[in-house]
Amino acid sequence: MNIKIVDTAIKRFELPLLRPLTIGGQTLTCRCGLLLEMTSESGQLYVGECSPLPGLHRESLEQAERQLRELPWPNVDLAALYPSVRNAIGMVMRDAVGSKQPVSVALNGLLMTGDDSVESLLDEGYRSIKVKVGRQSLERDIERILVIKSKIKGHATLRLDANRSWSLEQACRFGQAVGPSDIEYIEEPTHRYEDHADFIRMTGLPVTWDESLLAGEPFSEVAALVLKPAILGGFKAMQDWIQWAQTRDIQVVISSCFEGPWALRSYARLAYQEGFGVIPQGLDTWRWLDCDWSEYGLRMEGGRLWV
Secondary structure: OOOOOOOOOOOOEEEEEEEEEEEOOOOEEEEEEEEEEEOOOOOOOOOOOEEEOOOOOOOHHHHHHHHHHHOOOOOOOOOOOHHHHHHHHHHHHHHHHHHOOOOOEOOOOEOOOOOHHHHHHHOOOEEEEEOOOOOOOOHHHHHHHHHHHHHHHOOOEEEEEEOOOHHHHHHHHHHHHOOOOOOOEEEEOOHHHHHHHHHHHHOOOEEOHHHHHHHOOOOOOOEEEEEEEEHHHOHHHHHHHHHHHHHOOEEEEEOOOOOHHHHHHHHHHHHOOOOOOOOOEEEEEHHHEEEOHHOOOOEEEEEEEEO
């Protein structure tokens, strides 16, 4: 970044959640994070968000804040930083050089609990719906997905996320029971990512990788990459995976970690600029945050995020 920075500030923020959120055994009622604000010589403000998610990130908010405040600007060794801190710095850099032209991207509607929201998501214009599975009994998951499939009736596709909850045997029981129709893919269905190829062969359900990308390169039959910038460690890692996917004609979905409007804006612009804004992105976590999105220049309409 060739822009001369004359001031740097780190500020805490706290956004209430509309409903409790349980991740990795921890239940949250608000989303806390840090804003990295850098001001240029011309007075332009650039912002990055650092929001490690309890239950998912290894670093705590306090550890991330300490690291941000101790950074030796401008001689920063990015490789030595926490992923959430690298991500915030990457956001600032992209904010400084990226276009500010209004853009929009399609979203997949996130359905975490209950079946009663399926119709409302369809009415709002969502054509892709993501459902978490593996959090209750296998029988209940099967019953729930069959009910949802009967409601969407070809008007949307389903994206399932098992978060490596099942053994290969359990995953295959699930996949064979629900069938592949209307299911776009399932994220990481088994404890072992080595079992994914067998799962595809036995069920016909496409598989995507998310957190398993930290373990290395996916197998050749992966249907898509679900990329979390805050987990992968910023936009350099993102660019590497995007290039890997594009050379193999593999779909890319950018996914947030229930972050605030600053991160969602950055991720939406990245998806648009990389040319896959028409693919529903995993940024529907905005519906869990209790805030006036128009104050941050964001608008949700017709199953799309406008920034």
